[in-house]
Ligand SMILES: Nc1nc2c(c(=O)[nH]1)N[C@H]1C(S)=C(S)[C@@H](COP(=O)(O)O)O[C@H]1N2
């Protein structure tokens with residue numbers, strides 16, 4: 001039997017699972033038992049991406065030098081084995097379980113208040129978009145962070161494909177729902193499927209990025225293949241994985257974590273070191289790469305691009 005030892009870069013349990021702490025004791029114990037069962041099978045190396053992925057020829061894409069960072073890229077061997085993907089378990093070692101996800105065929109539905117509602121196969125969507133690589137920081141609400149070379153296309157390009165109508169104010173995004181494949185979705189105390197949302201101004205900001213690859217290859221399943229979001233100025237839970245549906249709405253969508261604990265995980269969730277989470281400080285973050293603790297920056301260092309989005313919204317709970 002293989003035993004996963006705690007690595008230096010892992011959080012103490014108390015920091016690593018705050019999102020689970022709201023759970024009642026029975027639910028929490030049920031989740032922990034499931035985690036043990038999955039953990040015992042994790043130690044074999046896994047393919048970095050699905051064998052025979054039809055999009056493999058699109059990678060690597062040219063790097064866009066407008067999006068580089070001062071931090072070193074976090075090694076793939078770390079980011080591919082430390083993932084938040086509650087569909088496959090409420091702990092970080094879900095990479096093995098996530099390989100059960102079928103990512104072809106994969107259809108994406110675009111609906112709601114838009115001129116061109118459609119259902120499009122992921123490979124047809126990829127053909128319409130120009131892929132590029134961007135180096136982004138990623139700051140989890142749990143106070144760990146990484147730096148990743150994502151490949152993908154601007155979310156703004158998907159928004160213009162859809163053609164939002166004048167009344168559309170928000171973009172709602174939804175993850176797949178398949179409890180047969182995703183054991184976490186059999187835990188019915190969570191409001192599945194995972195949902196996230198952005199204002200249209202946020203969704204069309206240059207930084208909002210649809211991710212289809214990482215480390216110069218198609219996205220491995222544990223990162224949220226075949227299509228996930230990266231909004232690097234917000235806490236990581238906003239960057240929804242394995243998206244199957246985009247809806248343009250007039251009403252603000254209620255996201256997954258907001259439904260569970262609105263006072264801890266709000267709609268805006270912009271990174272701010274001066275606004276603590278109700279149960280811990282956000283002043284610093286631990287780098288997944290080295291275990292080092294460094295100061296967290298306002299908007300995760302992306303204020304130049306995004307601060308303007310929040311003018312006139314000062315009354316909102318922007319940093320929670
Ligand atoms: N569908 C879905 N998307 C999700 C999550 C999740 O549990 N389910 N976790 C979020 C959180 S809390 C973080 S920090 C990032 C983690 O992305 P990574 O595993 O690629 O590091 O995914 C986000 N997107």
Ligand SMILES: [Mo]
Pocket residue numbers: 084139140141142235236237
């Ligand atoms: Mo997170």
